[in-house]
Amino acid sequence: MGEFVADQLAAWGVKAVYGVAGDAVLPFIDAVQRHPRLNFYGVKHETAAAFMASARAKLTGEIGVCTATSGPGIANLINGLADAKNDRAPVLAITGQVETYNLATNYKQYVDQGMLLAPVVEYSGLIITTEQVNDVVVKSLRNVIAGKTPAHISVAMDIWSQNTEEPVRQFEPFLKTQSQSTPETIREAIRLLNEAQRPAILAGRGVGRSGGLVAGLAEKWQSGISLTMPAKGMLPGDHPLVLGGLGEGGSAASTIMLNEADMILIIGATWWPESYLSFPGRIVQLDAVPENIGRNMPVSYGIVGNIESLLPEITTGIVIKHKEDWLSRLAQLKKEWLDRISVEITAEETPVPPGRLVKILEETMEKNAVVALDVGDHTVWFNRIFSGTNQTVLISGNWRSTGFGLPAAVAAKQAAPERQVVALVGDGGMAQSMAEFSTAVRYRLPVTIVVVNNGYLAMEKDKMQLQQMNYETTALTNPDFAKYAGICGGMGYRVENAGKLAEILPEAMNCGLPAVVDVITAAPVFPGVVDKEAKRRQKS
Numbered sequence: 001m002g003e004f005v006a007d008q009l010a011a012w013g014v015k016a017v018y019g020v021a022g023d024a025v026l027p028f029i030d031a032v033q034r035h036p037r038l039n040f041y042g043v044k045h046e047t048a049a050a051f052m053a054s055a056r057a058k059l060t061g062e063i064g065v066c067t068a069t070s071g072p073g074i075a076n077l078i079n080g081l082a083d084a085k086n087d088r089a090p091v092l093a094i095t096g097q098v099e100t101y102n103l104a105t106n107y108k109q110y111v112d113q114g115m116l117l118a119p120v121v122e123y124s125g126l127i128i129t130t131e132q133v134n135d136v137v138v139k140s141l142r143n144v145i146a147g148k149t150p151a152h153i154s155v156a157m158d159i160w161s162q163n164t165e166e167p168v169r170q171f172e173p174f175l176k177t178q179s180q181s182t183p184e185t186i187r188e189a190i191r192l193l194n195e196a197q198r199p200a201i202l203a204g205r206g207v208g209r210s211g212g213l214v215a216g217l218a219e220k221w222q223s224g225i226s227l228t229m230p231a232k233g234m235l236p237g238d239h240p241l242v243l244g245g246l247g248e249g250g251s252a253a254s255t256i257m258l259n260e261a262d263m264i265l266i267i268g269a270t271w272w273p274e275s276y277l278s279f280p281g282r283i284v285q286l287d288a289v290p291e292n293i294g295r296n297m298p299v300s301y302g303i304v305g306n307i308e309s310l311l312p313e314i315t316t317g318i319v320i321k322h323k324e325d326w327l328s329r330l331a332q333l334k335k336e337w338l339d340r341i342s343v344e345i346t347a348e349e350t351p352v353p354p355g356r357l358v359k360i361l362e363e364t365m366e367k368n369a370v371v372a373l374d375v376g377d378h379t380v381w382f383n384r385i386f387s388g389t390n391q392t393v394l395i396s397g398n399w400r401s402t403g404f405g406l407p408a409a410v411a412a413k414q415a416a417p418e419r420q421v422v423a424l425v426g427d428g429g430m431a432q433s434m435a436e437f438s439t440a441v442r443y444r445l446p447v448t449i450v451v452v453n454n455g456y457l458a459m460e461k462d463k464m465q466l467q468q469m470n471y472e473t474t475a476l477t478n479p480d481f482a483k484y485a486g487i488c489g490g491m492g493y494r495v496e497n498a499g500k501l502a503e504i505l506p507e508a509m510n511c512g513l514p515a516v517v518d519v520i521t522a523a524p525v526f527p528g529v530v531d532k533e534a535k536r537r538q539k540s
């Protein structure tokens with residue numbers, strides 16, 4: 001049975017399975033290891049296995065697979081599957097279950113797995129006879145591909161040893177058929193866009209490789225561009241029309257532009273931080289997924305289809321109208337913003353200011369690096385300062401789990417060995433996932449983990465501090481992360497001074513081993529939070 005499942009996965013393009021061994025899945029793991037087109041990655045924690053499957057799916061678009069045993073194994077998968085569900089990453093979880101005759105009893109490690117995972121997967125199948133296998137496995141794969149959503153199958157332990165005569169079902173390419181708006185709908189959208197006097201574009205992860213096309217449209221339409229965090233790097237940040245990120249971690253330029261615009265075209269984004277957007281104008285939204293239209297924002301018109309093919313059509317339909325006043329307003333906003341953050345990226349040396357750390361990291365990394373982010377103050381600093389050239393940003397976008405960055409980096413390096421992979425993680429997130437550093441060592445994956453060591457769960461500290469709460473418990477008791485990297489068999493560096501950082505980072509990135517750069521960083525209250533609090537006080 002293990003062979004059948006492995007063959008079926010390979011036939012549908014799966015290349016890697018991440019998991020932790022446990023007796024209810026051993027035959028499956030064995031079959032994956034023996035399969036010529038599959039690789040099994042034994043990791044330390046099932047949550048990391050699910051994060052890796054999710055990160056791989058986000059980076060490559062292929063199905064990411066994770067596996068775990070029954071009971072505690074599957075319980076640990078939940079967080080990573082929730083991440084996949086929230087960011088629409090195609091992930092399949094395969095778990096073992098107790099023997100058929102122990103189902104629904106209080107036998108050790110039994111839990112109703114379908115019920116346990118119900119909120120985080122679209123479909124959960126249980127295989128208790130060989131006759132079902134084909135249907136359940138293919139149904140789960142179809143769900144994952146067509147719905148871009150996680151699915152789950154569990155296999156009762158005694159079924160693994162039985163054989164099935166079922167043939168492997170070939171991949172069904174029609175499942176990838178995209179929804180497509182009619183030509184009339186597209187024409188009407190273009191007509192609307194041509195009415196704009198002060199246009200703005202909000203571009204998100206769905207832009208993918210079409211960053212150049214977005215820039216082309218913006219140039220002709222004479223609009224500014226705001227980027228959500230996963231879209232950073234899809235368009236060069238130094239393009240004059242790119243005004244930065246959006247929301248708490250974003251740029252004031254971008255927020256002001258979106259509020260002063262009379263029309264916003266949202267392309268491949270669902271992020272709409274309401275408290276930043278009192279936008280009264282019209283919104284046109286373009287997305288590959290129909291249900292994303294109007295998901296989080298009041299949209300007046302939607303177009304659905306392949307972004308790469310629709311953008312040139314829309315651009316062609318735009319009638320050039322000169323919008324000098326708007327363009328000079330955009331230039332002014334961008335300049336004011338760059339002036340404001342220039343102080344942050346050149347600030348005092350010790351401990352390293354977070355803005356300066358992000359800038360040096362950006363200057364050091366390759367133009368097409370993969371950057372895996374964790375969740376915390378360092379993430380909003382990244383959003384604020386990172387301009388981007390052609391990098392891919394991996395992030396736990398909507399679920400926002402700490403501990404995502406390191407496993408995501410490991411999966412990225414293994415999926416795209418030719419690309420430089422850097423993770424930017426907080427000391428809190430590092431502590432949650434640091435066991436996976438030895439996974440990087442084991443599989444010889446030279447990733448660079450930059451630890452923003454500010455001694456706190458700073459994002460939570462900021463909030464507690466501003467609300468006059470006792471924030472003592474957010475202080476961290478950190479081990480020496482650089483030494484830890486060394487004893488795992490990787491390279492470890494500790495940096496206390498910004499000048500040194502510019503020297504050490506390239507060394508770490510080129511050392512050929514997994515490396516940790518532990519950067520002793522300042523923890524100022526994030527300026528976006530200060531601004532938000534000032535606004536709140538003004539109102540009350």
Ligand SMILES: Cc1ncc(C[n+]2csc(CCOP(=O)(O)OP(=O)(O)O)c2C)c(N)n1
Nearest residue numbers: 376377378401402426427428429457458459
């Ligand atoms: C799994 C999980 N637990 C808790 C949180 C709440 N949380 C959000 S940011 C943050 C702080 C993370 O601290 P650290 O990794 O040190 O990053 P910093 O904010 O200091 O840059 C926490 C605990 C979360 N998002 N996910």
Ligand SMILES: [Mg+2]
Nearest residue numbers: 426427456458
């Ligand atoms: Mg921290």
